[in-house]
Amino acid sequence: MAQPFRSTSHGLIARLDPQERGLLRRLFEDVVTMLEGDHTTSEDPLEQLVGLSGDVEAPQDPALRRLLPEGSTDPERAEEFRRYTDRSLREEKVGALRRAAMAVEHDPVQLEGDGAVDFSRALNDVRLVLATRLHVESSDDARRIEELAASVDVNDVDNPETYMSVVYGFVSWLLNSLVEAMLLDLPGDHIKR
Template structure:
């Protein structure tokens, strides 16, 4: 069973069992696949190098749209925002997810500040995807998901995803608390 993260002299430490590590690495890979854009042969190499994209429409997948918001309610402004930032946002998120997946190779996680921040961001991206897939949009929706509390109750996709969502949320909360304790102690 996973242990809560704690702040120590050498960084932030926590532990995960084999099945928990496997689950997290799979979730990270799934979000990476969601974020990686389809390669385009007609893409301008200079624009690619500068991080300028040609796609300005919001993603059709609601989970991807949640990961890559438009930045503004104004459609024209959102299109410009996407054009100039979406590629770098995707690349940053994918990099953090890959770093987190590599950190989860070991049962004992010993994280410096950079790796702790990457893991926290990766867990947040997983939570955003799971929350979107579960339809969490209000307190009532969150309360519905919180009703699932026992892995023995997992009978369908929603109940399993709800339990995974709760586990990832607990793990992220534990990590953020350890990060805050580290800041408070001046150990960073």
């Protein structure tokens, strides 16, 4: 059974059982696949060299649109913003997700500095994808999903929405514990428990 992240002299540590670590690894890999599978690169060598994307359209998948939002409500500005940022944003997200997948290979999961930031970004991206699939757009929606997840036996999940609700609750709980541990680990004058 999972134990939340806590701040220690050896970094931020969480204990997860093999199934939980395997689940997280698959979730991270699934989001990487989403980010890499819906990407086109420019044929122009100069654009490739400086990291620009060619003509980039907004993703059709609502979950990808949530991960890669519009930079402006003005269509021309949004298109220009996407052209200049799409490639690098995808690469940053994929890098964080892959590093997080490597971190869950170990028991306990031990994070320091940038590793904790990467892990929190990866968990947040997974959470955003799950929230989109579950149609979580308000605090009422989040409560509905929380109640659904709490009403079932984790070992007896009978439909995809219920399963995703349980996973969403687990990812949210783990992310919350990581953020709290990161806050406690801040140098200087910070939150004390």
